[in-house]
Amino acid sequence: MRTVGLTDEVQDYLNRLVPPRDPVLARLEDEAHREDIPIVDTHEGALLYLLVKIAGAKRILELGTATGYSGIWLLRGTNGGSLTTFEVTRERAERARKNFAEAGFGERALVLEENAVTGLEKLDARFDACFIDLLNAFRSEEITQRAAELCLERLDPGGLLMADNALRQGEVLKPKNQQAKNVAFYNDWVAKHPRLESVVIPIRDGLSVARVRD
Secondary structure (H helix, E strand, C coil), rough: CCCCCCCCCHHHHHCCCCCCHHHHHHHHHHHHHCCCCCCCCCHHHHHHHHHHHHHHCEEEEECCCCCHHHHHHHHCCCCCCEEEEECCCCCHHHHHHHHHHHHCCCEEEEEEECCCCHHHHHCCCCCCCCCCECCCCCCCCCHHHHHHHHHHCCCEEEEEEEECCCHHHHHHCCCCCHHHHHHHHHHHHHCCCEEEEEEEEEECCEEEEEEECC
């Protein structure tokens, strides 16, 4: 998927500026494109890595593991940190565990095989950054808000709250389906929340980046 508003040629140019991926990430990209598995892709993965690294985040929370592609980028930005990630699909969770191990993160990536909202309600832990990659999967705006609140409750001041698909290929302008309604609701919730300062970066399908105020 290319960034909203960019031609394929410009997107290819941007991707070429990202340093070459190692064999694990390259394989996951090929598998995702071949099997239609949703991943953040190269340029956004590099941005997640940089954001985590700049923030000095060590404890990462992720909602929506898929096969571990974004998780690997996030972990690499932590310089020895850890990742707790939720994936409800067993086959993908198992693939993600194998991919994390192959990337050298087998001991640092905890893949929880359950519904993210239900799991978060039971999770007693603090984090430095959270990446939500499930805005397209939540069944309602109410569930979207609950997930966002649970993530925010577990972030310390200065922590990052990030979410993929913040533009829904432009559908947020006139949201008609549930996925677009979720995204539009989330963007508005983040923008108006008194504890957050935020921006939506128009990369790929949009990345919402918010920082918890000190």
